Amino acid sequence: MTTQERINAYWTGRxxxxxEYQQRPDRFADDQRAWSQIWSQALPAAPLDVLDVGTGTGQVAMVLAGLGHRVTGTDLSEGMLAEARRHAAAVTDGPVIQLGDAVAPDFPAGSFDAVTSRYLMWTLREPQTAVANWIRLLRPGGLVAVVDSTWFPNGLDNASENFTGHYDSQVQAELPLATATSIDKTVAVLEEAGLADVTAVPLTSIYELDRRYGVAPNHEHQMQYLVTGRA
Known part of the structure; x- marks a missing residue:
C-alpha cells in the first residue's frame, strides 16, 4: 500500500x-452555531464557490452550504465520502461531494473563491505542494482557510489513538505536520507556498465547547486554530 492508501483505509474504517461523534445530539446545535460563526467571519459574504478539501464526513461543506456558498467537497476515503454524500443528499442546495486528492485537486485554474479544510493539515502529505495547488485554483484575492491543531506533539507512536497498521513509520515520515508542536509550522507552510497575510486565530468558542462537552475519545483538550491566507 502507498502512504495515501494506508491513510484512506484508516479513515474509511473510522x-x-x-x-456518529460529529452528529452527537447533545452538542450538535451548539457546534453548528459555533462553526457557522467561525466560517462566516473567515470567508467573504456568500455566495462564493468554495472547495473543501479532505472534506471527510462533510461537516465543513455542510456548514458552508448552509451559509449560502456553492460548495464542492472532496476526499480520498470512500467511507468518509459515503457519510458526506448521505448528509448532502438530505438538504436542499447541499454540497457536491466527490472523490478527489487534496494534494492535487483536479479542477481548472481559477475555479474557486476559497479553499477550506478542517483537521486535514496534520495528515496531509506534501502540504506545501498541496497549498501551492490550492492557490492555482483560486481567483485573484481568493482565500485559503484551514482549521487544525497540534494533535500529536509527542509523536503518533505515543498517541492514544489506535493507528496500528496504518500510520506506521513509513506513513509518518511523509507527513511533515503530523507531530508539529506549534501551529506556527502550519502558518509557515501557507507562507512558503505563496499566500499573503497569513494569520492564525485561536478558536476559543470550540475550546469552550470541548470544555463543556468533553473531547473526542483518545484526544486531549487543546486549542484549535483557524489559519488563513490570501492569494
Whole structure:
C-alpha cells in the first residue's frame, strides 16, 4: 500500500464512528452555531464557490452550504465520502461531494473563491505542494482557510489513538505536520507556498465547547486554530 492508501483505509474504517461523534445530539446545535460563526467571519459574504478539501464526513461543506456558498467537497476515503454524500443528499442546495486528492485537486485554474479544510493539515502529505495547488485554483484575492491543531506533539507512536497498521513509520515520515508542536509550522507552510497575510486565530468558542462537552475519545483538550491566507 502507498502512504495515501494506508491513510484512506484508516479513515474509511473510522468513518461511521467518526460521523456518529460529529452528529452527537447533545452538542450538535451548539457546534453548528459555533462553526457557522467561525466560517462566516473567515470567508467573504456568500455566495462564493468554495472547495473543501479532505472534506471527510462533510461537516465543513455542510456548514458552508448552509451559509449560502456553492460548495464542492472532496476526499480520498470512500467511507468518509459515503457519510458526506448521505448528509448532502438530505438538504436542499447541499454540497457536491466527490472523490478527489487534496494534494492535487483536479479542477481548472481559477475555479474557486476559497479553499477550506478542517483537521486535514496534520495528515496531509506534501502540504506545501498541496497549498501551492490550492492557490492555482483560486481567483485573484481568493482565500485559503484551514482549521487544525497540534494533535500529536509527542509523536503518533505515543498517541492514544489506535493507528496500528496504518500510520506506521513509513506513513509518518511523509507527513511533515503530523507531530508539529506549534501551529506556527502550519502558518509557515501557507507562507512558503505563496499566500499573503497569513494569520492564525485561536478558536476559543470550540475550546469552550470541548470544555463543556468533553473531547473526542483518545484526544486531549487543546486549542484549535483557524489559519488563513490570501492569494
Amino acid at each position: 468513518a461511521p464512528a467518526y460521523d
